[in-house]
Amino acid sequence: MAEELQRQIVSGELAPGSPLPSETELSQDFGISRTSVRNAIRELKERGLVRSEQGKGTFVRPQRPRVRRVNTSRYQWEKDRVKASEDERRSTGGTERDTGLEMKELRFHVDYQTVPASGELADALGIPEDTPVLQRTYQTTANSEDAALSMSRSYIPLAIIEGNPDLLDSTNEPWPGGTQHQLSTVGVEIAKIIDEVQARPPLPDEREVLKIDATGVSVLALRKTSIDTTGRVVEVADAVYAGDRTELVYEIPLKRWKRP
Amino acid sequence: MAEELQRQIVSGELAPGSPLPSETELSQDFGISRTSVRNAIRELKERGLVRSEQGKGTFVRPQRPRVRRVNTSRYQWEKDRVKASEDERRSTGGTERDTGLEMKELRFHVDYQTVPASGELADALGIPEDTPVLQRTYQTTANSEDAALSMSRSYIPLAIIEGNPDLLDSTNEPWPGGTQHQLSTVGVEIAKIIDEVQARPPLPDEREVLKIDATGVSVLALRKTSIDTTGRVVEVADAVYAGDRTELVYEIPLKRWKRP
DNA sequence: GAGTGGTCTAGACCACTGT
DNA sequence: CAGTGGTCTAGACCACTCC
Numbered sequence: 001m002a003e004e005l006q007r008q009i010v011s012g013e014l015a016p017g018s019p020l021p022s023e024t025e026l027s028q029d030f031g032i033s034r035t036s037v038r039n040a041i042r043e044l045k046e047r048g049l050v051r052s053e054q055g056k057g058t059f060v061r062p063q064r065p066r067v068r069r070v071n072t073s074r075y076q077w078e079k080d081r082v083k084a085s086e087d088e089r090r091s092t093g094g095t096e097r098d099t100g101l102e103m104k105e106l107r108f109h110v111d112y113q114t115v116p117a118s119g120e121l122a123d124a125l126g127i128p129e130d131t132p133v134l135q136r137t138y139q140t141t142a143n144s145e146d147a148a149l150s151m152s153r154s155y156i157p158l159a160i161i162e163g164n165p166d167l168l169d170s171t172n173e174p175w176p177g178g179t180q181h182q183l184s185t186v187g188v189e190i191a192k193i194i195d196e197v198q199a200r201p202p203l204p205d206e207r208e209v210l211k212i213d214a215t216g217v218s219v220l221a222l223r224k225t226s227i228d229t230t231g232r233v234v235e236v237a238d239a240v241y242a243g244d245r246t247e248l249v250y251e252i253p254l255k256r257w258k259r260p
Numbered sequence: 261m262a263e264e265l266q267r268q269i270v271s272g273e274l275a276p277g278s279p280l281p282s283e284t285e286l287s288q289d290f291g292i293s294r295t296s297v298r299n300a301i302r303e304l305k306e307r308g309l310v311r312s313e314q315g316k317g318t319f320v321r322p323q324r325p326r327v328r329r330v331n332t333s334r335y336q337w338e339k340d341r342v343k344a345s346e347d348e349r350r351s352t353g354g355t356e357r358d359t360g361l362e363m364k365e366l367r368f369h370v371d372y373q374t375v376p377a378s379g380e381l382a383d384a385l386g387i388p389e390d391t392p393v394l395q396r397t398y399q400t401t402a403n404s405e406d407a408a409l410s411m412s413r414s415y416i417p418l419a420i421i422e423g424n425p426d427l428l429d430s431t432n433e434p435w436p437g438g439t440q441h442q443l444s445t446v447g448v449e450i451a452k453i454i455d456e457v458q459a460r461p462p463l464p465d466e467r468e469v470l471k472i473d474a475t476g477v478s479v480l481a482l483r484k485t486s487i488d489t490t491g492r493v494v495e496v497a498d499a500v501y502a503g504d505r506t507e508l509v510y511e512i513p514l515k516r517w518k519r520p
Numbered sequence: 521g522a523g524t525g526g527t528c529t530a531g532a533c534c535a536c537t538g539t
Numbered sequence: 540c541a542g543t544g545g546t547c548t549a550g551a552c553c554a555c556t557c558c
Contacts (some may be wrong), residue, residue: 032548049450054556253452294529
């Protein structure tokens with residue numbers, strides 16, 4: 001039954017967004033038990049083809065287009081923007097650049113906390129365990145959708161930024177110019193960023209915030225490590241994106257061969 | 261029941277690799293039906309915690325360490341190697357570099373075919389639809405494991421490489437020095453590589469080859485587009501990695517600010 | 521209240537594994 | 540052969556949605 005329904009979905013016989021027949025109907029049509037119908041539907045969910053809502057029905061999942069995040073040029077763009085005027089910086093942020101949405105169409109949720117660095121994090125930041133770090137938690141949501149575009153958590157050793165109290169105040173968010181500008185106010189210039197990309201099943205809270213309703217859909221987990229011009233790690237950020245709505249892009253220029 | 265077993269697994273009470281009690285035992289111990297036991301076990305599979313084998317039992321999944329693929333330096337390394345001696349090129353390949361395994365510990369499976377470019381592929385290559393392209397399918401497997409490390413398919417317009425008949429002969433694989441060296445024999449120098457990374461549920465054949473036994477585990481799908489010094493797309497390659505055993509890494513250097 | 525999907529039980533047979 | 544997980548049936552009750 002899963003095969004047959006999959007055929008109808010990919011061929012377009014069952015349009016995106018349209019409901020499947022109810023489970024009792026399907027069990028009669030195909031002459032199988034409801035348990036088997038549910039197993040088949042579960043397979044379709046795992047393949048990301050359908051979505052069920054209790055009390056309403058099961059629907060063909062419309063494929064939302066993937067947001068392309070071209071991180072190579074994005075990071076350089078963020079750096080270049082540090083030197084722009086405040087007006088210019090205030091007018092647009094990184095997410096708008098990726099999604100093509102305007103700033104007023106986006107909602108941000110921010111939370112600042114000072115916490116001691118756990119072992120793994122301390123390792124990544126190259127600092128002793130339990131050193132205080134500023135932990136900033138972000139959620140970005142498009143007003144037109146109820147699903148968050150991303151969840152991320154950034155960690156910066158407190159020692160690096162305590163010179164500027166504005167950086168410890170979450171009411172200054174969204175900060176015009178982003179993290180690279182924030183760090184520039186305490187004299188930090190980022191020289192290199194390392195992205196580590198993993199795919200894994202979502203945690204329960206990630207599933208909820210990113211509205212990942214289909215089992216089988218993973219998240220893209222990105223750890224971004226920012227290194228300044230002295231080789232010191234100044235920020236570690238963990239971001240999570242819905243795997244079915246995100247594409248990460250990296251452009252890698254190669255050194256030219258010497259001409260003969 | 262899923263919660264209780266998860267607790268035992270993460271706490272280490274149930275050691276990695278050890279078997280769970282059988283489904284009938286569990287249903288008696290917890291006083292629930294076997295169907296419910298199976299539902300709970302399915303949840304654990306989705307979270308990647310256990311693996312079932314028919315006729316044998318259900319086991320706590322040992323977490324295999326992730327292979328780090330640092331693509332930024334990998335691509336440059338491959339390019340530099342083109343200029344190395346054949347002996348040197350013959351001695352080691354890219355996969356060995358990533359995994360730390362030696363060449364004799366790896367098995368390759370290669371298949372060459374000439375096919376007309378489909379619409380999407382023709383777009384990506386910037387050529388008219390149905391232009392003939394060389395399609396090369398690779399599977400790399402470590403001898404010590406039965407799961408393939410990666411599956412990939414590379415497409416090169418035939419017109420670019422037909423000048424060197426050796427490039428059309430799959431018995432020359434594994435080619436010492438890899439694709440960048442192959443292309444160099446027909447005068448092509450790669451100037452830029454674009455990686456596009458997605459996470460998605462595995463297709464049935466990918467699930468089998470990569471031995472992705474846990475539902476809920478996605479694959480990392482990488483499209484690599486190679487562009488030569490004239491701005492022409494010379495190769496498009498689609499690679500698929502097991503999401504739970506792979507980490508993709510990109511190092512992005514940023515341009516320095518001008519000194520005052 | 522009628523209809524939906526979510527959860528559950530009790531029991532059957534099959535395919536596969538090991539001894 | 541006994542024991543395992545994989546598949547299946549038939550039926551029950553619950554939580555939720557919508558009219």
